[in-house]
Amino acid sequence: MKEKAKNIFSVFKWGDLIILLILIVSLALAIYYFAKPQEGGTVEIYLDGKLYRSVSLNQDTEIDINGHNKVKIEGGEVYMLYSDCDGGDCLKMGKISKEGGMIVCLPNRVVVKIVSGDLDAIT
């Protein structure tokens, strides 16, 4: 009887350990998935309604769009650095840094927007 009780106890211990392991693994996965879009994000640049370039938000760079517009990504923020359009409204739109943020240059038909997800594979 005593040994049986001990066995049940050890089974419970195993069960606890497995539950704990599952909890740790799912917590780690949750952190991994939730943390990633926050630090990541992808900048998509559309020209004439077609995807012209997509660049990681974490990558500081300047992107020239057919010599008419220049988009700058710096410190996780995106803004229109240069534009030859009339009025320069896109230049006044300021910086975007969050998912869903958008800069539009209507005269040059350029759209810059931030989408979720990291860009690792595509360059």
Ligand SMILES: [Zn+2]
């Ligand atoms: Zn413009």
